Amino acid sequence: DTGVSQNPRHKITKRGQNVTFRCDPISEHNRLYWYRQTLGQGPEFLTYFQNEAQLEKSRLLSDRFSAERPKGSFSTLEIQRTEQGDSAMYLCASSPWGTGVLSGANVLTFGAGSRLTVL
Amino acid sequence: GQSLEQPSEVTAVEGAIVQINCTYQTSGFYGLSWYQQHDGGAPTFLSYNALDGLEETGRFSSFLSRSDSYGYLLLQELQMKDSASYFCAVRGSDNTDKLIFGTGTRLQVFP
Numbered sequence: 469d470t471g472v473s474q475n476p477r478h479k480i481t482k483r484g485q486n487v488t489f490r491c492d493p494i495s496e497h498n499r500l501y502w503y504r505q506t507l508g509q510g511p512e513f514l515t516y517f518q519n520e521a522q523l524e525k526s527r528l529l530s531d532r533f534s535a536e537r538p539k540g541s542f543s544t545l546e547i548q549r550t551e552q553g554d555s556a557m558y559l560c561a562s563s564p565w566g567t568g569v570l571s572g573a574n575v576l577t578f579g580a581g582s583r584l585t586v587l
Numbered sequence: 588g589q590s591l592e593q594p595s596e597v598t599a600v601e602g603a604i605v606q607i608n609c610t611y612q613t614s615g616f617y618g619l620s621w622y623q624q625h626d627g628g629a630p631t632f633l634s635y636n637a638l639d640g641l642e643e644t645g646r647f648s649s650f651l652s653r654s655d656s657y658g659y660l661l662l663q664e665l666q667m668k669d670s671a672s673y674f675c676a677v678r679g680s681d682n683t684d685k686l687i688f689g690t691g692t693r694l695q696v697f698p
Contacts, residue, residue, distance in 0.1 A: 472629075499684065501685070501686075503688075508690070508691075509690055509691070510674045510676070510688030510689050510690050510691050511630060511674070511688045512688070513685045513686065513687065516684060516685060523683075523684070524683055524684075524685060559629065559630070561630075565684075569618075569635070569637060570635060572678075572684045573678045573684045573685055573686040574617075574618050574620060574635050574637075574678060574686075575620070575632050575635060576622075576630075576632060576686060577632065578629040578630045578631070579629060580628070580629050581629060
């Protein structure tokens, strides 16, 4: 397995444009998480999925953000009408979900991230 | 709400031992995790503590005291490659599987 893959790695866009990021998790992982990270800060939770079901979305997330995981495999994160404040690294992580201690959010495998710059 | 506090920066020399502390406030508690992140890289999982005590994994150890809402990461025999940011994170509620991260501690190892 090649780990968690994210595309594109870098995206520069103008304010007001829409952007979409893709995440391919580790194939046997049924939980998938999106986080956002700005310089000097820890990752900030955005949303997570169990298979294709979106189980939680951060209240900090505006309606401009939407995430999907239509077939329970890859996921997309779309940001509509981007603003300069959306500039950040968008991280995807996956994990197995089961009865063991090391499952779910207790052990996340992150991708390298997609860096967004909004001009 | 949930919050975590850790020192912003720690410096040490090669071969030394360093301890990175983390205090947390959560409505519930379902474990403390530690992640390492090199500049430009992805966070990588280091350790997880659900119960009080010390967990050892090679040169790294992690400690938890639930009664004190406190934990630490201990790095021994420091190497230059250990220069990175270290984040503690908690899963603080039974109703959610999200991990809340601290702001991170930047460790600089000098020769």
